[in-house]
Amino acid sequence: MSEVGAAEPWAVRETALPRSEEDLRQAESIFALANGHIGLRGNLDEPHPCGMPGTFLNSLYEEREITYPEAGYAFPERTQTVVNAPNAKPITLRVGDEPFDPRTGTLTRHERVLDLRAGTLTREVEWTSPGGAEVRIRSVRLVSFQRPSVTATRYEAYADAPLTVESDLVVNEELPGGRDDPRASAIIEDPFETISYDRDVLLHRTKTSRLEVAAAVTHTGAEGTVSSSPLHIRWTATGHGSITFDKFAAYRWNETDPREQALKDRDAAARDGFDVLLDEQRAYLDDFWDGADVEVDGDPDIQQAVRFGLFHVLQAAAQAGPHPIPAKGLTGNGYDGHTLWDTETYVLPVLTYTHPDCAGMALRWRHSTLGAARSRARELRLDGASFPWRTISGPECSGYWPAGTAALHVNADIADAVLRYYQATCDEDFMRTAGRELLDETARLWQSVVYLDEQGLGHIAGVTGPDEYTALMDDNIYTNLMAEQNLRAAGSPVRLHVPYDEQRQVHDQSAGFTRLPAWDFSDEDYPLMLHHHYLNLYRKQVIKQADLVLAMVKRPDAFTTEQKRRNFAYYEARTVRDSSLSAPVQAVLAAELGHLTRAHEYLAEAALLDLRGSGESGGDGLHIAACAGAWTALVMGFGGLRDHDGRLSFVPRLPPRLTRLAFHLRWRDGRLAVTIKPDAVTYEAKHAPVDFHHHGDHVRLAAGERVTYPLEPVEDLPAPPTPRPPRTISA
Amino acid sequence: MSEVGAAEPWAVRETALPRSEEDLRQAESIFALANGHIGLRGNLDEPHPCGMPGTFLNSLYEEREITYPEAGYAFPERTQTVVNAPNAKPITLRVGDEPFDPRTGTLTRHERVLDLRAGTLTREVEWTSPGGAEVRIRSVRLVSFQRPSVTATRYEAYADAPLTVESDLVVNEELPGGRDDPRASAIIEDPFETISYDRDVLLHRTKTSRLEVAAAVTHTGAEGTVSSSPLHIRWTATGHGSITFDKFAAYRWNETDPREQALKDRDAAARDGFDVLLDEQRAYLDDFWDGADVEVDGDPDIQQAVRFGLFHVLQAAAQAGPHPIPAKGLTGNGYDGHTLWDTETYVLPVLTYTHPDCAGMALRWRHSTLGAARSRARELRLDGASFPWRTISGPECSGYWPAGTAALHVNADIADAVLRYYQATCDEDFMRTAGRELLDETARLWQSVVYLDEQGLGHIAGVTGPDEYTALMDDNIYTNLMAEQNLRAAGSPVRLHVPYDEQRQVHDQSAGFTRLPAWDFSDEDYPLMLHHHYLNLYRKQVIKQADLVLAMVKRPDAFTTEQKRRNFAYYEARTVRDSSLSAPVQAVLAAELGHLTRAHEYLAEAALLDLRGSGESGGDGLHIAACAGAWTALVMGFGGLRDHDGRLSFVPRLPPRLTRLAFHLRWRDGRLAVTIKPDAVTYEAKHAPVDFHHHGDHVRLAAGERVTYPLEPVEDLPAPPTPRPPRTISA
Secondary structure (H helix, E strand, C coil): CCCECCCCCCEEEECCCCCCHHHHHHHHHHCCEECCCEEECCCCCCCCCCCCCCEEECCCEEEEECCCCCCCCCCCCEEEEECCCCECCCEEEEECCEECCCCCCEEEEEEEEEECCCCEEEEEEEEECCCCCEEEEEEEEEECCCCCCEEEEEEEEEEEEEEEEEEEEECCCCCCCCCCCCCCCCCCCCCEEEEEECCCEEEEEECCCCCEEEEEEEEECCCCEEEEECCEEEEEEEEEEEEEEEEEEEEEECCCCHHHHHHHHHHHHHHHCHHHHHHHHHHHHHHHHHHHCEEEECCHHHHHHHHHHHHHHHHHHCCCCCCCCCCCCCCCCHHHHCECCHHHHHHHHHHHHHCHHHHHHHHHHHHHCHHHHHHHHHHCCCCCCCCCCCECCCCCCCCCHHHCCCCCHHHHHHHHHHHHHHHHHCCHHHHHHHHHHHHHHHHHHHHHHCEECCCCCEECCCECCCCCCCCCECCCHHHHHHHHHHHHHCCCCCCECCCEECCCCEECCCCCHHHCCECCCCCCCCCHHHCCCHHHHHCCECECCCCHHHHHHHCHHHCCHHHHHHHHHHHHCCECCCCCCHHHHHHHHHHHCCCHHHHHHHHHHHHCCCCCCCCCCCCCCCCHHHHHHHHHHHHHHHCCCECCCCCCEECCCCCCCCCEEEEEEEECCEEEEEEECCCEEEEEEECCCEEEEECCEEEEECCCCEEEEECCCCCCCCCCCCCCCCCCCCC | CCCECCCCCCEEEECCCCCCHHHHHHHHHHCCEECCCEEECCCCCCCCCCCCCCEEECCCEEEEECCCCCCCCCCCCEEEEECCCCECCCEEEEECCEECCCCCCEEEEEEEEEECCCCEEEEEEEEECCCCCEEEEEEEEEECCCCCCEEEEEEEEEEEEEEEEEEEEECCCCCCCCCCCCCCCCCCCCCEEEEEECCCEEEEEECCCCCEEEEEEEEECCCCEEEEECCEEEEEEEEEEEEEEEEEEEEEECCCCHHHHHHHHHHHHHHHCHHHHHHHHHHHHHHHHHHHCEEEECCHHHHHHHHHHHHHHHHHHCCCCCCCCCCCCCCCCHHHHCECCHHHHHHHHHHHHHCHHHHHHHHHHHHHCHHHHHHHHHHCCCCCCCCCCCECCCCCCCCCHHHCCCCCHHHHHHHHHHHHHHHHHCCHHHHHHHHHHHHHHHHHHHHHHCEECCCCCEECCCECCCCCCCCCECCCHHHHHHHHHHHHHCCCCCCECCCEECCCCEECCCCCHHHCCECCCCCCCCCHHHCCCHHHHHCCECECCCCHHHHHHHCHHHCCHHHHHHHHHHHHCCECCCCCCHHHHHHHHHHHCCCHHHHHHHHHHHHCCCCCCCCCCCCCCCCHHHHHHHHHHHHHHHCCCECCCCCCEECCCCCCCCCEEEEEEEECCEEEEEEECCCEEEEEEECCCEEEEECCEEEEECCCCEEEEECCCCCCCCCCCCCCCCCCCCC
16 A cells, blocks of 8 residues: 555645555556656656666557467467666765665655646655765656656755765666566566667667667756766766756657757757746646546545546546557556557547547557558458557557457447547547548458348357456457447448347346356455466356446447346446456446445545555556546546437436536537536536537537536435445445 | 378388478378387488487476466466487498488488388388498387387398498487477477486486486497497497397386386396397287277278277377377377377277277376366366366366366266276276276366256356367357266266257257358368467357267267258368367268268278378377277278267178278177178177177177178268368279
């Protein structure tokens, strides 16, 4: 458990140095700074203690061969792994002859603050050295939202003693070993070879993927001397009593002449100065929060967590540009830095309504990988495009196909994100140059996958749906319904089968699911996948994560309310939420069905997973989809937002403990502010007219207009039993 | 294609040096000698040319770590791979200054004969060296059936020139690299470290598995000098005009004091001499053939092939003792030297009726691995014992679980082999000490796997049947019926579901199979697994190998004749026989249903696969199950032998081209000779009375009694279409 202090509305505060390595790693994820292009884990300024160093440059990866005990045709032969880029974070302080190390001497104050409006990580330290010197340090770190290539640190140290600072840019730094968890990432040692180096900039290249990266660094505010070597630039400065300086770094990679570009960006940042960068950062975030903020009264933890989540979603996406949004953002090397369906399904809906440009760019990135997806489809003897289960630059990198390549739904998820983005923005240029082709090519894939029975009803055999405790099933409802939507959007409608168990009066997650043997839920060794063979999991009625429940959220039109209610109860009793993708979805449906406290509990489980986590660790990076999940649970759950039919609609409600929920959405040219209180809901349009539905009734507000409706009372129904109780919320 | 000459009834003859490396490898498999304990690939005497060296000692293996791109719980962490043991085959001849190398000079005669009654590999060479020396060589090699640890070679060379022989025992010899086929084996380089060496015996140890092996060698008949080094013993002798000697080697491993034992065995062999070994060999084989021979009139290729197959089945099993019978016998390193379900399902039925002691020993070996199988069951959260898909010493070594661990049917296959062996032998000691426990522990496994529906009917979800182009299916008929038999035999009867498609009036290989999309059979890139992703194969109606058809052979009681007929036609049209296990089974059912020529074609396909193969290569070892398949197709197919209900029964018939089929079976204390001619079938009991059924009628013959029935005429029905035409037979 990290040392995150009491909930604050706009900040995350650490008030003690994390004690264990695991806690340190988690704190490094929580306090990571990123702009979608560059990510810096929240490592301390000094190199030690350190859980896992991390400087991630979006799409800077190394390639590795995949070896299989028993290979098969079209099993990917290479994978991509994010590498730890040249690190400009380290600043080592020496006080007299003593190195500053917070683990020695007496640490009388340690405070780090992630400021969600300033976009900075501030640190304050008071420390007495083993020799008795009293030292104060203050540092402020930022990764610029407005200057994608730039990071900067302001560093101040005070002591009544001679002070020496060594400020480094270091390549191929030593990394701790991996862990014994199949979900952990590969560690690539020494990924870089040197092309050139001097006192200003290092130019390196990954050894196998041959990607070039330039890292330039400079310091202002104090005089220092610079030395360099093939893997190192070091700036050394001394002072007495105090030493203060600003450090600017700029990275350029995967482009022509990155060295010159990095120098230019560094120089511009240093010339403008740290204060200007701070101002730019705040201005960027002010604009973001104006259209994205969510206010929650009645649960301070959730208030903090939803902003923390939105901030990290923004950090994962803001300047990703034509690059992917990885499942861990740029906060860690988990999942090897890969992008999965999480992005389109869990992250892009949030960005679509809070920062639509980022959603559009992420989909343009998908479009840029169409070549690889077409090749993959050919390889699989399918038509159209088959997008990868996990990748950095486009090719399939999954090494376990039953839960990778077989999860064809990722293609429908991409189409779903395209539709949502287009509906919310009317971005015709996107549709013309990327969206339409994504819809058409994924639809072509489905046309080659779907087969018709004698009644002309479509089926999909042998694929894996969202639930990874079931694989290679026929007629997975989620896949079928999403493929159906995909085909319809491309103008090739086919009706797909939706299996239903007449006897139990519930839908089958996949054909025959409800007739599988029961799972013995007396076992509580979660996650089950670390304690049970897939053979055992796959053939029983145990569900890792929302699957049919996700289908009921994404395609509510395909189910009656009574079906939803019975399905929810049936699947709630069989879902263990071993994936962080589950709780937000269950929260949304629980809210819809009136299980308001259960929805609040799932909201808390998603929102606090990384911020106040225990057990499910974010040490190798935050779960960006869970970060998005707090918004999802609040806005789609209690706000009742749905958008499956091209209309923006709301069915608002509040759980007992919340006294107010307000959120802002961007919709086409306007913005909509929604404020839900126990007795009323108010909608206000800004900048442009907004059309939406309230409880099924069409509403059109002119710019600046607002309307208030009484809140329809919803009884907080007791929730159906679940084998794994959700996170409890304080009363 | 190897250079095997015209069919001879009791020999396989090679009349030219194979030209390509692939042909050389295949010939090395065909001409392999083995006794179940030791196997020598048919490498030439001189080290070059060589396709793949091979000296295999049963259960002498190295361990390797298995690494997975994405590991899962209870995925095996280590695998076992057969190693190339110390090699006592190499004999290098020098004529004057010229080395004998059949690729140089002029090879005027090259002949190798595998003599199926003598149990020897004889070689005759006439060669003119580049320098003009005329050389004759004759060698005879044997692996003693009666002395499990002993191999011997008689070597004679003649030339009007000075002759030098270097005869080696060599450890860690260089191996060629592996091939690009997922079914190929791992190559373990330099597996051994030296414990001790001298001029008589080498003692080595595998580096990781720590298995010790002693190899002793000696030469008689000529004077020579011996040198030794840690990886080598070399005997050098010279002569003029001629040189002749006998070479004896003895191997001992996986036991205490192997060095002393090897020396003792070597000395005994050398003392008794090569001629005694030859006599012992022939006596052993005379007895074998007396109870096992199959005579075929009308198709000389099949006559040769069925004896070749029986000989290699014997070679794989004779002295295996408490060790497994690998899928490739000891003829190559294919499948890493692993034993699979092939043994119990395809090989043991043949041995049960031709050399029952070997079948019993193989099952005792299974019993000896019960500890590992119980541990594996625990790991899988199942009861009883879960035997491995592939192994050498017992632990699961499969690295692709959907076609490995998920193939739970292997447990029922073992039980089936136990029942057959016990019925055929009444070996009470075996049943008391091994068989009963195998039946009970596999039945306990099924009890924990089978679940009952509301009607009390049993189901098995999410397992893989014999057909490896379908995986993780529910209610695989073969698995269900074999598990049902297993449970019944252990006294815990449960009726299992047998899915049936009422509309198409055929059984479903697994639940829903007949409703899967069709395969496009215009593609002829066989084997399909090298050209199609499993995703594609698994979800369509394409079948690698007999699965439902095997169920109809093993459990004929579960199907009516009309069902068999419709099922056979339906599945024949969807089966591509990408496994060598398929054709013999299809032959049996084709014969039963009156598709006699089709049965003959499948018989030929199985019987000639390795001996006269093309394409499907046996270069990394013979397909021992296919070797057994010739017997199966003849005896179970045309003989109509069935034994599923504890009774031995026959429904004999002959395909148009065969004029006579005679075979011998061992049954309890007696032997039964069956002779089928176009107009009559004769049964003769030997040694003891034999009970059996002829066309359903009970017959009891006293020892020495014979009975003749007219052969009931069977019309040769046209065979249903198949996407991949079987091997053609000449008219």
